[in-house]
Amino acid sequence: MITRLFGVALGAGCVAGLALALLQVLFTTPLILEAETYELASFHQPPLQHAGGITDDGRVWFVHGGEEHTDEGALGLVDRMIGAWAPEDGAERTFYTGLSSVLTGFGFGLMLLAAMLLGAKRIDATSGLQWGLGAFAAVALAPSLGLPPELPGSAAADLVSRQTWWFGTTAATGLGLWLMIARGEPLLKAAGLLIVVAPHLIGAPHPHEYASSVPAEIQGHFVAASLVSAAVFWAVLGSLAGWLWQRGEAKQ
Amino acid sequence: MNSTVSSAAQSTSSRAAILPVALLSAFIGAFVVFGVGFAHSNVLHNAAHDSRHALGFPCH
Numbered sequence: 527m528i529t530r531l532f533g534v535a536l537g538a539g540c541v542a543g544l545a546l547a548l549l550q551v552l553f554t555t556p557l558i559l560e561a562e563t564y565e566l567a568s569f570h571q572p573p574l575q576h577a578g579g580i581t582d583d584g585r586v587w588f589v590h591g592g593e594e595h596t597d598e599g600a601l602g603l604v605d606r607m608i609g610a611w612a613p614e615d616g617a618e619r620t621f622y623t624g625l626s627s628v629l630t631g632f633g634f635g636l637m638l639l640a641a642m643l644l645g646a647k648r649i650d651a652t653s654g655l656q657w658g659l660g661a662f663a664a665v666a667l668a669p670s671l672g673l674p675p676e677l678p679g680s681a682a683a684d685l686v687s688r689q690t691w692w693f694g695t696t697a698a699t700g701l702g703l704w705l706m707i708a709r710g711e712p713l714l715k716a717a718g719l720l721i722v723v724a725p726h727l728i729g730a731p732h733p734h735e736y737a738s739s740v741p742a743e744i745q746g747h748f749v750a751a752s753l754v755s756a757a758v759f760w761a762v763l764g765s766l767a768g769w770l771w772q773r774g775e776a777k778q
Numbered sequence: 779m780n781s782t783v784s785s786a787a788q789s790t791s792s793r794a795a796i797l798p799v800a801l802l803s804a805f806i807g808a809f810v811v812f813g814v815g816f817a818h819s820n821v822l823h824n825a826a827h828d829s830r831h832a833l834g835f836p837c838h
Contacts, residue, residue: 527796532803626825630810630829633814634811636807637811666833666834670834675832676834682838752833755832
């Protein structure tokens with residue numbers, strides 16, 4: 527059974543990941559690359575303190591002169607910021623974006639299937655789509671209310687505190703949604719609602735000032751593109767995982 | 779009626795059998811997602827950089 531579970535997660539994760547990679551190439555990556563030109567420009571103006579650099583390991587590297595390359599024009603921005611390996615801009619960077627998308631699909635696919643096996647009454651394309659959209663709400667929508675998808679160059683609070691809030695919000699939203707949808711008891715439904723709302727009452731960690739030199743129009747466009755890409759990714763992942771699982775069921 | 783009871787019992791027992799498999803898969807899945815989306819390693823960060831931003835994972 528575990529082989530079957532991994533096979534289904536891999537199949538659904540590959541397709542959803544490739545769809546995500548395509549959406550990234552078309553919609554989000556061009557905006558990231560554009561934002562990096564502004565971010566790079568801000569690095570060349572020392573008086574404009576880059577807020578991200580205060581807290582971020584990668585930026586500290588950059589500030590402390592981890593720069594070995596002299597031919598700046600030929601290298602990607604990440605490459606220059608961080609001394610360690612980074613994919614070259616172009617095909618290599620796109621390849622790693624695709625690879626990381628597929629791996630994300632596989633990992634989330636495993637978790638989604640595990641949750642459905644434990645919680646779903648039946649697993650098929652329809653219920654898979656429903657669970658996938660629930661996961662989209664938990665993993666993408668809810669965290670984006672406090673921590674909207676960011677372009678490079680945005681000011682941000684400490685990375686670990688943001689990751690903690692992100693993880694807590696995702697877990698709370700998933701649990702809360704499940705309590706509200708799957709459980710009949712009014713008290714549990716009310717508790718579910720409370721759990722969904724709680725992270726936003728606590729509030730996400732935010733920077734003390736805004737420092738991005740990237741135009742707000744690009745940032746706004748990026749947030750929309752990011753959420754739409756995530757929605758498509760989860761819809762494909764959920765429905766395909768459900769459909770592949772049911773196909774395996776019919777064969778057995 | 780009997781068949782309903784037995785199928786219900788069967789689904790309960792298979793649920794119990796599913797638990798360790800589901801937990802293991804969820805754990806491995808979480809590990810993979812952590813590696814792609816959250817690990818602080820420079821190389822992992824660089825490789826997954828655009829995906830992290832696109833999926834709204836906290837990055838930088």
